[in-house]
Amino acid sequence: MFSTRIYRGGVSALVLLLFALPAMAQSFRVQCPEETPLHPKSAAGVVSDGIKCQQISGGDGYATMGDGTQTYLFAFGPLSGITDIKNGLPGTQKASVFRTPDDPNGAIGLVPDPNAGGAITGHVDARAIMDVGVMNGNMPAPTMAIDEDDEFFLTLTNVGMIMRPDLFEQHTVHFHGYPNASAFYDGVPDASVAINIGGSFTYYYLAPDAGTYFWHCHITPPEHLQMGMVGQIYVRPRQNRVPLNGSLYAALQAQQSDPRTKCGGDILCSTPLPRVNNGAIHQPNKNNSPTLYAYNDGDGTTAYDVEYPIQIHGFDPNFHFVGMTFNPEPFTDMKDKYFLFNGRSYPDTVTPGAMSTPVADGTAHFSQPLPTVINIPLGGKALLRISDLDVSEFQTLASLGIPMHVVGVNARLLRDMTGNNLAYDTNSITLGGGESIDVILDASVLDASGNYRYPAGSTYYLYTPNLDHLSNDAENFGGLMTEVHICTAAVDLTTKSCK
Numbered sequence: 465m466f467s468t469r470i471y472r473g474g475v476s477a478l479v480l481l482l483f484a485l486p487a488m489a490q491s492f493r494v495q496c497p498e499e500t501p502l503h504p505k506s507a508a509g510v511v512s513d514g515i516k517c518q519q520i521s522g523g524d525g526y527a528t529m530g531d532g533t534q535t536y537l538f539a540f541g542p543l544s545g546i547t548d549i550k551n552g553l554p555g556t557q558k559a560s561v562f563r564t565p566d567d568p569n570g571a572i573g574l575v576p577d578p579n580a581g582g583a584i585t586g587h588v589d590a591r592a593i594m595d596v597g598v599m600n601g602n603m604p605a606p607t608m609a610i611d612e613d614d615e616f617f618l619t620l621t622n623v624g625m626i627m628r629p630d631l632f633e634q635h636t637v638h639f640h641g642y643p644n645a646s647a648f649y650d651g652v653p654d655a656s657v658a659i660n661i662g663g664s665f666t667y668y669y670l671a672p673d674a675g676t677y678f679w680h681c682h683i684t685p686p687e688h689l690q691m692g693m694v695g696q697i698y699v700r701p702r703q704n705r706v707p708l709n710g711s712l713y714a715a716l717q718a719q720q721s722d723p724r725t726k727c728g729g730d731i732l733c734s735t736p737l738p739r740v741n742n743g744a745i746h747q748p749n750k751n752n753s754p755t756l757y758a759y760n761d762g763d764g765t766t767a768y769d770v771e772y773p774i775q776i777h778g779f780d781p782n783f784h785f786v787g788m789t790f791n792p793e794p795f796t797d798m799k800d801k802y803f804l805f806n807g808r809s810y811p812d813t814v815t816p817g818a819m820s821t822p823v824a825d826g827t828a829h830f831s832q833p834l835p836t837v838i839n840i841p842l843g844g845k846a847l848l849r850i851s852d853l854d855v856s857e858f859q860t861l862a863s864l865g866i867p868m869h870v871v872g873v874n875a876r877l878l879r880d881m882t883g884n885n886l887a888y889d890t891n892s893i894t895l896g897g898g899e900s901i902d903v904i905l906d907a908s909v910l911d912a913s914g915n916y917r918y919p920a921g922s923t924y925y926l927y928t929p930n931l932d933h934l935s936n937d938a939e940n941f942g943g944l945m946t947e948v949h950i951c952t953a954a955v956d957l958t959t960k961s962c963k
C-alpha cells in the first residue's frame with residue numbers, strides 16, 4: 465500500500481508531467497548536420513555534397529482536376545527546395561544549401577539558435593513553418609532524388625489539417641522498396657513511430673542501390689494514399705560519377721572490391737558485370753553534358769539524356785468529398801474517376817509550369833508543380849521513371865510511335881546473375897499500385913536512309929488503352945494521356961523544355 469504522503473506526491477508529479485508533456489513532446493525542428501562520420505568536412509571546412517536534406521509538411525490542401533473541380537487532399541507539401549519544386553524539380557538539397565536560411569531552396573523556418581550563440585542547430589521559427597506549410601499540400605508529394613553513397617536526412621513536420629480540426633491525424637514517411645530499412649525509419653506506425661500534429665521527425669537513409677522508388681504516408685494507407693500522400697524518390701548510380709572517357713566496365717569491376725557492393729555469390733546483388741565488356745566509355749550526351757545512367761550497367765545500356773519522374777495515380781472524387789465534409793468514407797466503394805500523371809490529367813499533363821489552386825482562405829497555392837510533357841533532344845533518349853501508387857486500379861500505359869525499352873523493374877536492373885541483359889522492347893506496360901518501372905524512349909534510332917526515325921518537331925503520345933481512363937469524371941477526352949515531343953536540338957535540364 466502507498467502511504468498517503470507518497471501517493472499525494474505521485475499525483476502532483478503526474479499533474480506536473482501532464483502539463484509539461486505537450487511542450488516537451490511537440491515541437492518543430494529540422495536535422496541536417498554539416499558533417500557525419502561518413503561525410504566529414506574537408507580540411508578547408510567545406511561541407512560534403514554527400515549529405516542531402518529535405519523538409520516536408522504533412523497536412524492538407526487542394527488540387528485542380530482536369531475538369532476544373534477543386535479536390536481536397538490529405539497531402540505533403542514542400543518546406544525546403546521550394547524554388548526547385550515549383551520548377552518541377554526534386555526538392556532534395558545539399559546540406560550547404562538546406563542550412564542557409566536565406567537561400568531560396570533553404571529550409572523554411574530554420575533560424576540561428578539563440579541558445580547556441582546563433583549557430584544553425586536545427587532550431588526553427590515555427591511561425592514561418594506554419595505560414596508556408598498550412599494547407600499547402602502538393603500532388604504528387606515533393607519529389608526526392610539522391611545519389612548512391614549519399615546520406616539523406618528527411619524531416620517530416622506535421623502542420624495539421626485545417627479543414628478537419630476534428631481529426632488528430634498522424635503521418636509518416638514510408639520509403640517503399642528501401643532495402644535496408646530499419647523499422648524505426650520505415651514509417652510503418654505499428655512497428656515504429658508516427659508524427660503528431662505540432663511535431664517534427666527526421667528520417668535517415670543511407671542511399672541504397674540506384675533505381676526508381678517511391679514513398680508514401682503509412683497511416684491508414686488506403687485513405688491517406690487515395691487522399692494524395694504519395695511521392696517519388698529516385699537514386700542515381702555511382703556510374704554517373706565515372707570521369708569523362710573513363711571505362712564503364714572498369715568502374716563497375718571496381719565496385720566488386722567494395723564489400724558493400726561486391727556480388728560474390730549473393731543472388732540479391734544488384735550490380736552483376738555485363739557478360740561482355742563492350743568497351744563503353746563515359747562520353748558527353750546529346751545535351752552536351754556527361755551522359756547519365758539509370759543503373760550501374762558497366763556497358764552504357766541504361767544511358768539517357770533527360771529523365772522524367774512519372775507517378776500514376778487515381779482519385780475518387782466522392783471519397784475526397786466525404787473526406788472533407790466529416791462523413792464516413794466508403795473504403796470498399798472506392799472508384800477512381802480521375803486518372804493522374806503527376807497529379808494531373810490530360811490536357812493539364814501538357815500545360816507547362818506549376819498549376820495552382822485556391823485554398824479555403826482564398827489564397828492561391830501551387831498544387832501540382834510537375835508537368836508530364838516528355839521533351840527528348842533530337843536523336844536522344846528519355847528515361848521515364850514510372851511509379852504507380854493507385855489504390856484501386858491497375859494502369860496500363862502505351863506508347864504510340866517510339867517503343868518502350870524497359871531496363872528496370874521495381875528499382876532493379878533487368879540483368880541476370882551471369883550478366884545477360886534482360887531488357888526488352890514493348891509498346892505497353894501494366895503496373896499495379898506499389899510497382900515501378902524504368903522505360904527508355906530511344907529517339908536515337910536511324911531509318912533506312914540514315915535520318916532520325918523520330919524527326920525534330922514530331923509529337924507522339926503516351927496514353928492508357930484502358931479507354932474509360934481517358935476521361936476526367938463526366939468529361940470525355942482527358943485522363944491518363946500525355947505528349948512526347950522531339951526537340952529540334954537539346955533540352956534545358958532545368959525547365960525540361962526544348963531549347
Ligand SMILES: [Cu+2]
Binds near residue numbers: 683
Ligand atoms: Cu498521412
